[in-house]
């Protein structure tokens with residue numbers, strides 16, 4: 001019996017998974033033995049015929065395993081037969097799959113360490129989850145037809161790298177739509193398609209500010225903006241909001257001037273106030289004076305419930321340093337992953353150059369289908385229907401709260417969008433209330449989770465857009481009961 005057959009324990013040989021051919025299994029065992037030093041450099045492997053007989057396997061399997069080891073440099077053919085090659089640093093090399101917990105790896109960047117909240121973005125869909133549009137009311141059949149048509153019309157050239165600005169017909173459709181419905185002042189050249197607002201925020205944070213510069217974020221505010229800024233190495237400064245929107249103090253301007261200012265002027269997220277005209281003009285003026293960029297996140301203002309949508313801040317002052325961020329996550333559906341930025345005219349060339357290096361774009365069929373969806377009037381029709389539906393669902397939520405919600409507090413927002421914010425008194429900690437609701441399969445989000453660094457608020461943000469009006473009463477009742485029980489524990 002050769003040394004090698006002692007080494008290649010028959011149990012190991014038998015431990016072969018069904019789908020793995022014997023030659024591959026043998027190769028793996030031998031390679032591992034070489035890497036971890038059980039087979040030393042210079043030792044000769046037995047002749048293939050001998051080893052095959054001793055192991056009771058086909059000779060071809062041994063020959064193939066030896067050939068593969070030779071091709072990869074683990075063994076060499078010599079006058080003595082097949083000999084193990086000398087490998088550098090053999091003791092630190094391991095081909096065994098290493099368990100993550102034992103893996104010796106450099107740490108992740110400090111910038112992202114704080115982001116690890118052990119939560120995945122894709123959570124189970126549950127009633128009251130904020131930010132989800134009425135998925136049950138999306139015209140899927142029309143959309144499927146347009147996507148099918150778009151794929152049918154694509155030439156093979158469309159499968160190559162696509163323009164970083166996005167498909168021209170979609171950019172044209174977006175420019176026409178935002179000019180008409182949002183008062184955005186732009187030409188098609190200023191419109192760049194992105195993979196949604198998170199992508200836009202990340203791009204802006206990287207392209208418009210340097211590591212260590214300050215980003216002002218609304219407090220409470222959108223976690224996605226905080227994440228994008230932190231991951232780009234910016235210093236986040238929480239800025240208070242009141243009933244007129246973002247309210248930076250003179251001291252903030254003086255002592256912590258920003259490079260980026262993130263704001264949701266049409267519908268403050270999550271409290272729902274609208275940035276007043278006076279504040280909009282002042283913000284633009286101060287930004288111009290200090291060399292700051294304003295990121296205007298216009299995420300859900302298509303759904304205004306108390307009058308026509310308010311015009312965007314972007315078109316208010318010519319050549320203002322405003323980048324307008326739009327998304328189709330609410331107006332279509334989140335999984336589409338399409339959004340856009342509208343950049344100032346004077347910066348188009350620079351943006352084109354930078355994006356040309358920073359990003360790669362694709363989804364030509366989805367972009368073409370979305371352009372057709374907008375151009376054929378389905379988008380406007382869908383928005384009109386959803387505005388009506390969301391108004392009904394919000395009214396149902398308010399009625400249900402009036403009937404079943406036992407705690408005092410304010411209901412904030414609601415002039416626009418897909419959610420309401422509910423304040424709670426200090427004796428009902430929102431995280432505990434949300435956890436109790438979650439245990440019953442309901443997913444309001446605690447207001448304290450929207451902190452960007454300032455003092456936490458206490459309350460719940462409740463999405464209503466994806467919950468049929470007739471279920472609202474039952475669900476609110478369930479939630480109140482769950483929270484009551486949770487607090488009693």
Ligand SMILES: Cc1ncc(COP(=O)(O)O)c(C=O)c1O
Pocket residue numbers: 130131195196197198199222224264269297299327328329334339
């Ligand atoms: C304030 C705000 N902006 C933007 C978005 C949409 O982001 P995205 O386009 O990345 O889906 C959301 C989603 O919930 C949001 O709440």
